[in-house]
Amino acid sequence: MSLLKHRLAKTVKINRISAIWIIPIVTLCIGIWMLYSHFSQQGKSVTLLAHDASSIVAGKTVIKSRSVDIGIVESVTLSDDYKKVVIHGRINKEMEPLIKNDSIFWIVKPQIGRAGVTGLDTLLSGVYIELVTGKDEAGFNGKPFTLYDTPPLTAPNEAGIRINLESSQSRVVPRGASVLFRGYQVGNVESSNFDIKLRKMKYQLFIAKPFDSLVTQNVRFWKEGGVNLSLSSQGANLDIPSLDVILSGGVSFDVPDGSKFGEQAKQFATYELYPNKKSIQDSQYTDYHEFLLFFNDSISGLDKGAPVEYRGIRIGTVSEVPFYTKQIFDTNPISNHNIPVLIRIEPGRLSNVIDKPVDLASIIIREQNNGLRAALKSANFITGSLYVDLNFYPNYQNEETNIQNQEYGYDTIKTVPTGLSQLQAKIIQTLDNLNNLPLDKTVTEFNQSLEKSQQLLDSLNRLINSKDIQNLPKELKTTIDSLNKTLQGIQPGSTLQNQLQADLQKFEEIMNQLSPVLETLNDKSNSLIFAAPKKDDPQPKARGH
Incomplete structure (x- = not known):
């Protein structure tokens, strides 16, 4: 029993980790x-929102x-709605x-646009998403981005400036x-959208540097595009832009004539x-005074924006x-033939x-007592456009002692008939005068004169057709032939002319022979009875005597 007791093994606790745990x-x-x-x-990770996922494959x-x-697309799903x-x-x-x-x-995918054909490389490699970084x-705050198609x-x-436009x-x-x-x-027009609430078109423009310095507070923007033909008193003006502008339109900007540049414009x-x-020239005149005019003439051809001039200025x-408010229409209806126009x-x-600076409105109100009136004048006979002309008319000077200068809350300017209306009135008056003439009696007398003239013509025709008048040309022809033969007898080279020349030569010889006898008779008249004394031969004189 004791021997068995001594053979029992003793257990010892080990405190270190086994090497097998190193691998895990x-x-x-x-x-x-x-x-x-x-x-x-x-x-x-970025999130992109699109209308469709055409040709986009996750991974x-x-x-x-x-x-x-x-980067790469990890997943493509639909939104919760x-x-x-x-x-x-x-x-x-x-x-x-x-x-x-x-x-x-x-x-980026194959597209045909204003710049031509783009994205052809995606036909083999497939579409991809392009990123342009911002500034x-x-x-990045983690908000989703919009994935655009273009x-x-x-x-x-x-670098540049972005401008918003409303139209x-x-x-x-x-x-x-x-x-x-x-x-x-x-620059270019970056976006074009319609605001339903305001019912206006809104545009965003980008103008690159260094041209952004041209955009100041006083610049004006206007539309370009198409062929513009304008007719005015100075003649015809044809403005043809570039082909790109004609096809797709454009926007131009500049400072109106006579206006200062102003300070540099701010972003957006x-x-x-x-x-x-x-139209940008008219936009700079923000200081104005309104006048109400009433015309008895037709205003056809007078449009909004037409000029108001004083002797060409x-x-x-x-x-x-026309300018109608409820008050004007109730008290001055169309049946009164007075058409209101606001200028x-x-x-x-x-x-x-x-x-x-000149208080032009006060001058106009005051000078109406001196005959200042407004009238419609023709700006172009081809287009029929009209304008308002202010001028002095002596016939209306001091016409009224107290001119009513205000109606319906507006200052007024008295009007006169236009030149065309006056001409039309004169034409009508002339026609009325012609209508009052005794034309029936005049026409009757004229017809009687025509009948007498016809009788006279018939008598002349009978006289011309008579035998005596018809034989007259034959006798006249015989007389002319006889005269022609007589003239042929005395013409150069004829017998009569040769004989006449011979007689004249003989007469000349006789006169030469009689010339000494006539000289002797001239010296001594009785030389035909008594012999004339002999004359000494003439002696030559010495030189100098």
Whole structure:
């Protein structure tokens, strides 16, 4: 029993770890390091919202920037309301600085546009998503981006200025149209949208640097496009823009004539878009005085924006044609034949002529007592356009002692009939005078004179057809033939003329022979009875005697 007791083994507790646990511990550490390395190198996740996911495949469609792969699409799903496509993508760690709040994503695929055919390389490689980084210094706040179908016209980080325009006109300027300054392209129309609440078109323009310095507070923007033909008193003016502007339209801007440049415009400043260049000149005259005119003549051809002139100098603009308010229509209906027209007198138009400011409205009100009146005049006989002309008419001077200068809350200007109306009245008066003439009696007497003239013509015809008158030409011909024969007898070379010349020569010889006898008789008249004394021969005289 004691021997068995001494043979029992003793157990000893070991406090160190077995070496077999080294392998799983190392494996666990490697796994943890691999997981950390995987997630730390993954980069940021971005969410893109699109209308459809055409040709976008999760795990295959890549995200690029300047043709360099910077990420990949991880998943493509629908939104909770099933109205949009939600695309989750992952950007590489080293490319995270490209993601900013104003970065732009769009799908690159084959397209035909104003710039030509683009995206042909995607026919083989498949579509991809292009990224253009922004310039927001705040970085990325994790909000979803909109995935566009077309690339941006200008990059968000490109230097320049963006301007907002508003327009209530019907003709739309398309996205991508040119922005021009005196015919030179300086930018593009980035977006074109219609505001349903305001019922206006809204545009966003981008003007690149250094042309952004041209945009100041006093510039005006107007539409370009199409061929503009204008007819005025100066003649016809044909303005033909470039072919690109004719096809797609455009926007031009400049400072109106006579206006200062002003300070530099700020980013996203809002301007009004005018219909044409001519309208921007009127926009600078914000100081005006309204007058109400009543015309008895037709206002056909007088449009809103027509000039108001004083002896050829423009001093205002027609504001409303016709101008009817409820009060005017109730007290002055159309049946009264007085058509109201509202005009604006703009003293700023005289700034180039007169240095000092002039209270033009007070002068017009005062000078009506001296015969100042308004009339409609023709601006162009071809188009039939009219304008309002102010001038002095002596016939209306001091016509009324107290002229009513205000009606319906507006200052008024008295009107006179137009030159065409006066001419028409004179023509009508002339026609009335002609109508009052005894034309019936005159026509009867004229018919009687015609009958007597016809009788006289019949008598002449009978006289001409008589035998005596018909034989007269034959006798006259015989007389002319006899005279012709007589003239032929005395013409040069005839017998009568030769005989006459011979007789004349003989007569000349006789006269030569009688010449000495006549001289002797001249000296001594009795020489025919008594012999004439002999004369001494003439002696030559000495030189000098």
